[in-house]
Amino acid sequence: MEWKFSDDRPIWVQLSEQLARRIVTGAYPPGSKLPPVRELAAEAGVNPNTMQRALAQLEQDGLARADRTAGRTVTGDAGVIEAARMAYARVNIDAYFDAMADLGFSRQAAVDLAREAGT
Numbered sequence: 001m002e003w004k005f006s007d008d009r010p011i012w013v014q015l016s017e018q019l020a021r022r023i024v025t026g027a028y029p030p031g032s033k034l035p036p037v038r039e040l041a042a043e044a045g046v047n048p049n050t051m052q053r054a055l056a057q058l059e060q061d062g063l064a065r066a067d068r069t070a071g072r073t074v075t076g077d078a079g080v081i082e083a084a085r086m087a088y089a090r091v092n093i094d095a096y097f098d099a100m101a102d103l104g105f106s107r108q109a110a111v112d113l114a115r116e117a118g119t
Contacts, residue, residue, distance in 0.1 A: 001027060003044040011046060015054035016061075023063050023074050024085040031076040034064060 001022060005014050019040075022028050034040075034055070041051040055072060058064040062080045066072050075081065100110035 012050050012053040016057040019058055020063055024081055028074045030074055032074050034072040
């Protein structure tokens with residue numbers, strides 16, 4: 001998965017979001033070991049301290065846990081991962097409805113259009 005950054009938010013926030021997305025999509029399965037900070041930082045092209053901050057946010061969000069001897073692992077709590085997945089879904093749904101409203105569609109018309117596109 002490629003790392004993508006924009007200028008609208010701090011890099012560490014974007015890193016944390018992209019790592020969380022990898023967790024909720026199963027790229028990093030529950031209970032699996034996350035790559036070391038330096039490896040992730042090199043892959044993303046960022047300073048290790050920036051990556052460390054992103055990983056600390058994952059821990060705070062409950063998606064990862066740190067063990068001094070074993071490194072970081074993805075939580076094994078499927079409920080936490082599912083809650084994060086649903087939060088991402090809500091953000092995407094809100095973005096869809098906002099974009100459709102900008103185009104002049106009512107909420108119901110946007111729902112109908114999405115249904116139609118899904119068939």
